[in-house]
Amino acid sequence: MFATIREVLARRDRLAGAAILLAAQMGREALDRLAGAAYIVAIAASAAVLALHRATWKRTVCTVFMRQVLFTAVDAVGVSLRIGGAVGVLLFVEAANWLDELGTTAEAVAPWMMAFTVRELAPLIANLIVIGRSGVAIATELANMKLHGELDVLDAQGIDVMTYLVVPRVVSAALCVMSLGVVLVAAIFVSGYAVGYLTNAMPLHPGELLESVVAAAGTEDLVCFLAKTIVTGWFVGAICCREGLRVRAMATEVPSVASRSGVRSLTAVFMVNAALSLIIHGQELIVSIL
């Protein structure tokens, strides 16, 4: 009888011990993730503060910035046009399938589709392009620089790593996401209209369609577009720089840095987008829920 009670108590202690270990592990994970997020916000905020100082923009920093813009935006115009063109066709075909069921016309849906494109789709695709083409490259480049002692070389010459390496990359990522967003909106608009025109589903003249789109667009759309390109792009730049500079001492870490920067940037894009949607459009939603 006593042995049985002792066994039960021992089992209970083991279970309690395992539960405590599990809770401790989960707590550690949660704290690590919080610390990581706080670090990224700190880098993004520091980059913003430094970017606003005129003294930061020495000619060496401007040179790095121009190179980044060239690589991240100018070189990516072609791929943006191709993707935008394909998305325009895809959107139009998908919308055309629903027109009869919804009992509406293409010219009536077009402004709504464009608003969706400007507010959500173009910023999202622009972010994906920048992450895939430049974000991973930034993380890999910085990781290799750190492994080869190049950050120490900069430091020894009195050149601040944050100012010289991080600020131009973060600013260029934000501005390039916005610029590519504009290119994507234009490409989606043109290709969507072209398909509609060729299939006789879009009776409007391009000028008339543009007028109706502009008339339907509000300040909120513009604010949403700017926020969802600049803020998310800023975070993409900060995350990729942070991941690159986190590498410790092994060249074998570089591939995992590259994939981690891509995954974390993607996650951040969706989370920041969701947060911005709540901030910009959430008031009406919250009021209706309450």
Next chain:
Amino acid sequence: MGNAVMSFGLSRRPVLEFDDAEIPPLTRRMEALYHLNLKLCEGDCALVATGRAGEDLPLADAALGLAMPRAGQVRFLGDDWSRLGPREQLDRRGRIGSVFERSAWINNLNVLDNVLLSRRHHTGLADEQLLRDARCWAERFGLNALPAERPSSVPPEQLRLAEWVRAFSLEPVLLLLEHPMRGVPRERFASLLSAVNEARSRGAAVLWLVADAQDACPPNGPGVSRFAIIDQTLVRIRDEG
């Protein structure tokens, strides 16, 4: 050669001072240094024989303010590195010309851009002026032109000479020369020595690390002191002149 150093009066200001400094190692392979005492004023030159362990000593890092002392002080231009803010530290490092023992290059810039980087960052001089100065120093050191290739595709000898160009064209107040002759033919030594003496006559202090104090006849004369790293501390050997 060697006589053109500045006159040694009492008014020379201190450039680099180690005051009973204990420097921790920066990496696992490095050795710590203890009880370092050294004072370099304008125009002074200290030759430090590091022996075989030269690559693994944090002496130059401490002089640059990259390795902070655990005890004692390292002062540059009268200010303790550890009391300076990050921006002040960076500005001051921009006044130090270095020939590094370890990797010295940014690999995604070509050698010419690497050489000009520090001056482009710290000064407002026109690019043409910087280029002219760099070419002038390159010719002086026997480099026909500063390579426009990435450092990885440039021979080590040319890279080392380009490092000399970078260090001297800064017009530094402190020259940190870590084994500057390593990988360079001995016939280049005269041009290095003349550049060092010219820098000293302008008021620069020189901390020159050599494997052996007798290596390649380093500078002699007033203001030159010799040290050796023995048992992880700096020991004065003898003065000349």
